[in-house]
Amino acid sequence: MPQVTEQQILDALRVVQDPDLHRDIVSLGFVKDIKICGGAVAFTIELTTPACPVKDLLREQAYAAVSAVPGVEQLKIEMTAQVRGEQRTGPLIPGVKHVIAVASGKGGVGKSTVSCNLAVALKLAGAKVGLLDADIYGPTIPIMMGAGEEQPLYDGQKMYPVMRHGIGIMSIGFFLEEGKAVVWRGPMIGKALTQFLGDVAWGDLDYLIVDLPPGTGDASMSLAQLIPLTGVVIVMTPQEVAQQIANKSIAMFQMLEQTLNRPIPILGIVENMSGFINPATGEEIPVFGKGGGRRAAAQLNVPFLGSVPIDPVISESGDAGCPAILIDPHSAQAEAFRAIAGQVAARVSTLAHQGVK
Template structure:
């Protein structure tokens, strides 16, 4: 029988995002299938911007996504998502996450005044953040993206040990001094038995909006060299663009504020790589998976 002249009248695609294994001795968070930690060895590499846009890109592909801002000393997620006010507490013990652009979000920055500095020692900070993670009334999430503080100190190490992470992403910029610190973040995750899904090279190339000339402002190939040296995937290279900063400052990250732009497409491509590499990780047992639903 010839198929000539026939046309497809309907096509349905479905997705099933399963829960994946976490560190030994830790149990998955109820109602959250997968926690993805986004870290960096140093500040200033665009980690928070990357975390927020990755979360929105995952949501744009149909996943149920939340964002936890774990940077207690410099919380930036509320501004990037355009969140204001205080979250509700229906019972005085738990907290309702706030919502923006289709994702749930929680941050210490939503619980204190914007100008209030968090003058806390490490144990106080990690205690507050683990409580924030566990006491937030997250919905049924496929992914919870955790924006970790920069660096590899006590706070980062303790959080990585206490949060049941399915996989981690390391954000770096191409120059050698940034990849040097990113290597330390990689070793930190290895120390606490958190699988590293891969690297994301941020600010990899700048394309002039006037003439179209591409320039590698912070060097070239640093992420690729680190990927090859340590045997971890390079999940993507993200551009250095003015629009990324502008949309982040305005509370409409570029993935939702300018979805057709090359920058938004780069984030969506990277998010799909993250999801694909996580999907290849070992899954939790069926009994535990059922408890997450």
């Protein structure tokens, strides 16, 4: 039997392409720790996100490629991930690699629901995730994450995020008296956000998800001003009018981009409440129409990240403080949220790779 060499393994792996980065995994530096012992070969493929949607495909392709090398009798491939983008978010939150804002033109479209499930999906994939509720007018994250009764700890210097479902959470909701409304003016919003970023011990995070208030307001502006955003996820419902509203939110971020002279990439559009699947027949009833999100994405030339069906489980689980994705991992909605998280993570990886911020 010929002795297998490291070079042969690397050469074989050059046929495996990362479909998002359009390069082979060897030149991307993903292949690590090659160990050869006679006919037994082991190595690690280190991806740029644990939520990589093509993880299994890459593993299969690598397996096939290396199995075909003469002399390879046994093969073990370990898949790991290291999110790239270190220290890009600036001095306010030095341990956070990527800030992903979730926005919508209007309230009630499921922005907070998407934020929670996106955060949990990324966490379940193995990423370190934080969730900031920047919806100062209607903070719902504490309740949706089952932390409504909690108070963040304060050690005299820093506030500590409340941990739920493996995710560090911060929200103005933790500090409000129940039933009391708060009147916020622009500068106050900026100040509150500055504190929620700089005075909170977020620690090392791959992704900080920020649930923005609806509309085109001060919070979005303050956030984008305070820290470089890796990108924005726009949530909309499928109706025709929703398209115009999505259009407006995207236009606002484009304007902000120009004002701040800093890229604010739109990661894409999520269509929420896109049809109700009749549990008896499996037939889909398009309650609010269908395909609006995809059409809006095409029209605005931004990626379409996926759609989430209407399901009473989603609102019940939100009210109960346990995001739908955790209730039944095999449900259509869990599948949808995982797919969306994969798309978001892949887009973030691509942007980090291109050096776009």
